[in-house]
Amino acid sequence: MKKIIWFILTFVLLGIIIGIFMWLYAFRKADISVASKKADIEIKAADFLKNFTDNEETANKTYLDKVVLVSGIIDKITEDSTSVSIYLKNPQDMAGVMCGFNKAAIDKSSLRVGDTVRIKGICTGFLMDVVLNKCVIEK
Amino acid sequence: MKSKVLLLAFLAVVQLANAQKYIAKTGHIWFYSHTPMEEIEAHNRQVVSILDSSTGDIVFNLLNKSFEFKVALMQEHFNENYMESTKFPKSTFKGKITNLDKIDLKKDGTYIAEVTGDITIHGVTKNISTVGTIEIANGVITAKAKFKVIPKDYGIQIPQLVENKIAKEMEVTVDISYAVN
Numbered sequence: 001m002k003k004i005i006w007f008i009l010t011f012v013l014l015g016i017i018i019g020i021f022m023w024l025y026a027f028r029k030a031d032i033s034v035a036s037k038k039a040d041i042e043i044k045a046a047d048f049l050k051n052f053t054d055n056e057e058t059a060n061k062t063y064l065d066k067v068v069l070v071s072g073i074i075d076k077i078t079e080d081s082t083s084v085s086i087y088l089k090n091p092q093d094m095a096g097v098m099c100g101f102n103k104a105a106i107d108k109s110s111l112r113v114g115d116t117v118r119i120k121g122i123c124t125g126f127l128m129d130v131v132l133n134k135c136v137i138e139k
Numbered sequence: 140m141k142s143k144v145l146l147l148a149f150l151a152v153v154q155l156a157n158a159q160k161y162i163a164k165t166g167h168i169w170f171y172s173h174t175p176m177e178e179i180e181a182h183n184r185q186v187v188s189i190l191d192s193s194t195g196d197i198v199f200n201l202l203n204k205s206f207e208f209k210v211a212l213m214q215e216h217f218n219e220n221y222m223e224s225t226k227f228p229k230s231t232f233k234g235k236i237t238n239l240d241k242i243d244l245k246k247d248g249t250y251i252a253e254v255t256g257d258i259t260i261h262g263v264t265k266n267i268s269t270v271g272t273i274e275i276a277n278g279v280i281t282a283k284a285k286f287k288v289i290p291k292d293y294g295i296q297i298p299q300l301v302e303n304k305i306a307k308e309m310e311v312t313v314d315i316s317y318a319v320n
Contacts, residue, residue: 060228064204078165083184085165098164100185100205124204125228127187128164133205 033105035136037067039120045072045088045097052126053095063123063130069138070097071118077108084108086119087129100133111137159244159319161190161280166315168201170288172306179213179305181206188315190282195239197254197282199232199313221295222261230260242273249274254284263293271313284313 041063043051048070052059072088075096079085084106089096099119111117118139121132166186172179186201203224208214218224234256236242242250255268271284287308290297297305 060225064225064228080165080167080184083165085185087164098185100165124185125202127185127200127202127229128162131185131202131205133185133207 033136034067034120034122034134035105037120039069039138040066042069043071045070046090046093048097048130049093049095052130056126060125064125066123067120068123068132069118069120070099070132071116072097074111074113074115074117076113077111079103079108086111086117086135088117088119089129095129098129098131099135100131101135105134105136159192161192161317161319163188163190163315163317166199166313168199168311168313168315170206171310171312173310174303174306177304179208181208181214181217183207186313186315188282188317190236190280190317192239192244195236197232197234197236197256199315201230202228203230204228221290221297227260227262230258232256232258236273244273244275244280247275247277252282252284258288260288260293261295265292280317282313282315282317286311 048063048068051062070088073090074086075089075091076087077084078087082103084101084103086099086101086108087096088099097119099121117137119132119135120138121135124131124133164187165184166188167182167184168186169180169182183201183206185205186199188197188199190197203222204218206214206217208217222230234254236252236254238251238253242252250273252271252273253268254271256266257264258267259265267286269284269286271282274281274283288311289308290305291307
């Protein structure tokens with residue numbers, strides 16, 4: 001009798017532990033920031049853009065969901081209540097790379113229009129510009 | 140003769156000034172799903188929109204993968220199982236403000252905007268009509284709207300297993316501020 005109780009108890013305990021791990025896994029995933037991830041691809045903003053304007057379909061296959069480290073010149077910095085956007089664009093180009101930051105993930109006090117920066121983010125695709133989100137500034 | 144040329148030039152300039160295009164690249168669209176079991180919301184702050192003040196044409200383009208959820212796993216399911224974002228990366232709306240004559244974009248105020256057009260989600264296009272507002276404050280134009288989207292209408296199948304966690308109707312909210320281009 002005692003054996004059975006112990007058996008059930010171990011079983012339940014094991015279940016709880018597995019449950020906690022799964023729960024942690026699911027929620028931790030949200031937490032894994034781009035900052036701690038290694039970039040899959042490093043590229044200049046202008047080349048990045050060109051790949052998309054040349055052939056969006058191929059570029060999607062190469063870059064979607066990838067962590068991309070892009071370097072370029074800041075054309076514009078905008079913000080709303082919870083996010084900051086940095087637009088990287090060469091003065092002679094028509095479009096560029098739009099990088100979205102969570103406000104907590106960026107200190108923009110030292111950033112100026114015209115600065116060259118390196119930004120790491122996840123590529124979500126191409127609209128008028130190439131779009132990255134969940135970005136961080138790479139030192 | 141000279142005055143005629145001047146008049147023509149003047150008219151051309153007026154025409155150009157009227158045909159102004161307003162562009163937003165960091166517009167905000169989010170959706171909200173509510174059931175007694177679960178509340179889900181996801182925000183996209185990288186919406187591109189173009190508003191043509193001479194014709195009332197209005198376009199929204201967004202990348203499905205730019206929607207951010209609180210839980211990464213939900214975002215994964217949204218993109219992989221429901222929206223199939225690799226196959227259909229974008230959702231779009233292409234339409235018209237039909238009561239443009241009642242909206243003075245040069246004058247501060249809040250105006251009711253009647254909008255009708257085609258929305259494309261998950262590769263399926265549907266005609267929708269909704270009523271939103273256009274707010275003008277210090278020359279900045281902000282377009283706002285709220286409407287319902289039924290996933291099933293766009294061929295998005297929600298498995299029975301999660302049926303009571305995902306609402307039958309999504310409430311979509313649009314909030315976009317434009318810059319003059």
